Amino acid sequence: MKNKSLNPPQWIARLLFPLGMFEDRYSLLDDLEFEFREIAEKKGRSSAIIWYISQIIRAIPGLLLTKIVWSLIMFKYYLKITLRNIKRQKTYTFINIFGLAFGLCCCLFILNYIQFEFSYDKFNENYENIYRVALERKYPGRVRMFGSTAVPLADALKCDFPEVVVSTRVAAYSREYDMTYKETTITEPNIIYADSAFFDVFSIKLLQGDPETALMNPFTVVMTEETAVKYFKDEDPLGKTIRLGNRTPLMVTGITEDIPVNSHFHFNFLTSMSTFGGDYTRTTWEAGWPVFTYVLLRDGTSRVDFDNKLTHLIDKYMGPAIERSMDMSMEEYITAGNGYRYFLQPLTDIHLKSHLEQEHEANGNIKIVYMFAVIALMILFLALINFMNLSTARSANRAKEIGVRKTFGAFRGQLIKQFLFESTFFSFAALIAAVGLTVYFSPYVYSIFGRQINTIFTEIAYMVPILIIFGILTGLLSGSYPAFFLSSFKPISVMKGNLSQGSKGSTLRNILVVFQFTVSIALIIGTLIIKDQIDYMMHRDIGYDREQVLVIGNGNALDSNAIIFKNELLNLSNVVSVSNCGTFPGTAFDGETSGPIGPDGADKSINVSFYGIGADEDYIKTLGIKLIDGRDFLSESGADLKSVILNETAVEAMGFTDPIGKQIMGNSPSDPLNVIGVVKDFHFRSLHDPITPLRFFVDRRTGTEFTAVRIRSENIDETIEHINGVWNEITGSRPFAYSFLDEWIQQLYNNEKRVNTITGIFAAIAIVIGCLGLFGLAAYSLEQRTKEIGIRKVLGASLMSVMTLLSMEYAKLLFISFAVSAPISYLILRSWLNNFAYNAGISVTIFIFAGILAIVVSLVTTGMLTMKAALKNPVDSLRDE
Amino acid sequence: MTDLTKLEETILISVLHLKENAYGVFIRRNIHELTGKELNYGTLYRLLDQLARKNLLERKEGKPIPEKGGRRKKYYTLSRKGIKALQSAQQFQKALWGESTKIALENIN
Numbered sequence: 001m002k003n004k005s006l007n008p009p010q011w012i013a014r015l016l017f018p019l020g021m022f023e024d025r026y027s028l029l030d031d032l033e034f035e036f037r038e039i040a041e042k043k044g045r046s047s048a049i050i051w052y053i054s055q056i057i058r059a060i061p062g063l064l065l066t067k068i069v070w071s072l073i074m075f076k077y078y079l080k081i082t083l084r085n086i087k088r089q090k091t092y093t094f095i096n097i098f099g100l101a102f103g104l105c106c107c108l109f110i111l112n113y114i115q116f117e118f119s120y121d122k123f124n125e126n127y128e129n130i131y132r133v134a135l136e137r138k139y140p141g142r143v144r145m146f147g148s149t150a151v152p153l154a155d156a157l158k159c160d161f162p163e164v165v166v167s168t169r170v171a172a173y174s175r176e177y178d179m180t181y182k183e184t185t186i187t188e189p190n191i192i193y194a195d196s197a198f199f200d201v202f203s204i205k206l207l208q209g210d211p212e213t214a215l216m217n218p219f220t221v222v223m224t225e226e227t228a229v230k231y232f233k234d235e236d237p238l239g240k241t242i243r244l245g246n247r248t249p250l251m252v253t254g255i256t257e258d259i260p261v262n263s264h265f266h267f268n269f270l271t272s273m274s275t276f277g278g279d280y281t282r283t284t285w286e287a288g289w290p291v292f293t294y295v296l297l298r299d300g301t302s303r304v305d306f307d308n309k310l311t312h313l314i315d316k317y318m319g320p321a322i323e324r325s326m327d328m329s330m331e332e333y334i335t336a337g338n339g340y341r342y343f344l345q346p347l348t349d350i351h352l353k354s355h356l357e358q359e360h361e362a363n364g365n366i367k368i369v370y371m372f373a374v375i376a377l378m379i380l381f382l383a384l385i386n387f388m389n390l391s392t393a394r395s396a397n398r399a400k401e402i403g404v405r406k407t408f409g410a411f412r413g414q415l416i417k418q419f420l421f422e423s424t425f426f427s428f429a430a431l432i433a434a435v436g437l438t439v440y441f442s443p444y445v446y447s448i449f450g451r452q453i454n455t456i457f458t459e460i461a462y463m464v465p466i467l468i469i470f471g472i473l474t475g476l477l478s479g480s481y482p483a484f485f486l487s488s489f490k491p492i493s494v495m496k497g498n499l500s501q502g503s504k505g506s507t508l509r510n511i512l513v514v515f516q517f518t519v520s521i522a523l524i525i526g527t528l529i530i531k532d533q534i535d536y537m538m539h540r541d542i543g544y545d546r547e548q549v550l551v552i553g554n555g556n557a558l559d560s561n562a563i564i565f566k567n568e569l570l571n572l573s574n575v576v577s578v579s580n581c582g583t584f585p586g587t588a589f590d591g592e593t594s595g596p597i598g599p600d601g602a603d604k605s606i607n608v609s610f611y612g613i614g615a616d617e618d619y620i621k622t623l624g625i626k627l628i629d630g631r632d633f634l635s636e637s638g639a640d641l642k643s644v645i646l647n648e649t650a651v652e653a654m655g656f657t658d659p660i661g662k663q664i665m666g667n668s669p670s671d672p673l674n675v676i677g678v679v680k681d682f683h684f685r686s687l688h689d690p691i692t693p694l695r696f697f698v699d700r701r702t703g704t705e706f707t708a709v710r711i712r713s714e715n716i717d718e719t720i721e722h723i724n725g726v727w728n729e730i731t732g733s734r735p736f737a738y739s740f741l742d743e744w745i746q747q748l749y750n751n752e753k754r755v756n757t758i759t760g761i762f763a764a765i766a767i768v769i770g771c772l773g774l775f776g777l778a779a780y781s782l783e784q785r786t787k788e789i790g791i792r793k794v795l796g797a798s799l800m801s802v803m804t805l806l807s808m809e810y811a812k813l814l815f816i817s818f819a820v821s822a823p824i825s826y827l828i829l830r831s832w833l834n835n836f837a838y839n840a841g842i843s844v845t846i847f848i849f850a851g852i853l854a855i856v857v858s859l860v861t862t863g864m865l866t867m868k869a870a871l872k873n874p875v876d877s878l879r880d881e
Numbered sequence: 882m883t884d885l886t887k888l889e890e891t892i893l894i895s896v897l898h899l900k901e902n903a904y905g906v907f908i909r910r911n912i913h914e915l916t917g918k919e920l921n922y923g924t925l926y927r928l929l930d931q932l933a934r935k936n937l938l939e940r941k942e943g944k945p946i947p948e949k950g951g952r953r954k955k956y957y958t959l960s961r962k963g964i965k966a967l968q969s970a971q972q973f974q975k976a977l978w979g980e981s982t983k984i985a986l987e988n989i990n
Contacts, residue, residue: 062923
């Protein structure tokens, strides 16, 4: 009786289906059905169903195991076939894997860089709650942002706000001093101070010394371990005395670990803030901004809320300060177009996003990090496209193999698995190769980045699962096309050679190649334009003569002997002229604002920012700056203390038509300076920035920071030796450090040069990947067209014409790439060039060069292949296989 | 040749007994009759597959089933290798469980 109720429920049986096709699957179901019926007859359908369900559930583990065993067996089988195919197509396989590995390797480097850039300052415990308090200053007509703030701010923050756990100050100006211990004297360029709460905010470990007290007392200093070894060698430094500037004794109260590379500031020496009186401890709110103020806020404090509360500080403290110094009330001050605003900067934002005036060190740039991320994605994309293209091309050659296997009973599913296995295998092989390449090349690459990223991957734990998933996805994605497409072939059509798959999908492949080359060509154009701009900046006339100028950094070695030093140098035969100055020759410091003083007093409507140069009477002469009106400073000491020399732009800004004899404001409206001369505009800032108002003044106090020496071009080494001799005589053999002005100027553009190197490298990478893609495409399509070529030859086409025909196809692709990339790169780079106040424009030759390069590249890549195809004997190509 | 596991041995013996009737259901029942042990289908078929892979059993096709569109039911027989395996298992067993072992087991507490 075939009653419906005697059949077991089918839907439950379906549970077993995912456990795969194993040979006895149907037998199992039959067996279960057999017993089901017996039980249904004996005990009724419901008991039978219960039994059935329980049997199926208990069967699951055993069947799972079988399935696993079989998967392993199939794996071995797929592996065998994969390896066999690799042997048969060694070149293709190698190019394919290498192409992907190469692309992956580049991405890994970029990823590492990005990760590093984002990791800055995160070594500080509580970094999420640490902020720097920065200052926004409004002046009439402009706004300036400062990283540094007034000294009393830190205490005010701690006292007035309960959300502030602790606040600390770190010096915003670093000074260069000689440090001496016993016989060792070294000129240290970067000496800063901090107050005693420093270690409460920053997690820099003190290896020796007590973090609570190390920076409390005056005349104490903390140094890094690396630095300590330089001076103390094997001695224990703690408690010893080291001399600052050969004068001030400092007691060593702590040794810190070396500052991690990924910190936005570094120091070798950290003196206590209480050590510096006078200059550095300006304790009023209006006395300038000599420190960086950092705060640690309580957990859970909202940044926005606290930010808003900071206006309280302005009201309470700045109001009175402004009244004291400017004779105005706060309201008047604000109405005149001025403003004060404090705001919070999260600690971890400083490195990438902060570009205020006054930073510890030149910060990185988040735009560049994003740019790199985009480049990484592009390269990845290109490499993946290539991988897919080449995989498809490769596997098209295996049509016959597929036909044979299908004839012998292979299921389509098995073939699909085979191809997916292969492409995943390749993708993992590429991954491993990529990691290997990365490890191998890391020393070279990091030297280009100009820093030491100490560990290869600071978070290996993250990376491994990501890489594995990535490998699987790449494999599956790139293998999907061949897997599904090729496994659908009918064996008969394959055997007959009837495959007309040449046209299918070739448009997509062509588009991909065009895309690859568009990117490559754009990168080449970009690199060349950037290089042009850098050359322009480095060699443009900057308005004075920068050759043959030796610059000596004095620190405080010369002190009052500066003029004696200068006169001694002038006695040397090869010395043309000497000048003592307060800033690096050719540069100026960002000074205060000033305005003209007319017959009716200070004109408060004109309030212009000036750069300043503290100079002596020979500065303009030594550098070769052109004086176009008035006179230079006089050499008598005490003369010209209230005189200034302006540049053309300053004169214009002050609105003077006849500047000599006019006056401008000094430190305050009641402190006039007399204009005695005008110089032709020259570049005292890098060519990134336009020329702004500049004033020279005589500053005896800081006049001994640098000495500029113009020397003759003969016997330079000898001259330097002589100068060194004079220096030693006068300073008692203090460390002698010098540089050449023109070399120093070159390195202002190091950042651009670095970017350019990197763009250049990426251009090369993109071209390599593009060529691989083109090669694969050409190889594949040429293979498909052997018959066509054979026929052409039979009909009388010459070798030349066949080759031209074939090559033109590829050259066409490159024309298109060029046509697309040229306007895009033009637009992008033109807007980049506008960042520079002075730029060289974009020359046509670059585009011509890029275009020709593209053509040459395409011909070289495909040349061999087209030649091989064109040379093939028509007899062979037309023979039925 | 590696030794048979207990379960493998049991199944081989069952197939031995069942001769031409060694279909899944019957093997399972047979084992239950012989030893009282209840083998679930998952384990059974896993082992059958395993023994087949090891070439101790051969799969054969039996009568066609009209309801399932003429598909033939599969049954198992011992292969040459399987027979040899059973024989060596028997010897192994004899050797282990000889007189001395019997006595020792009786005399132990």
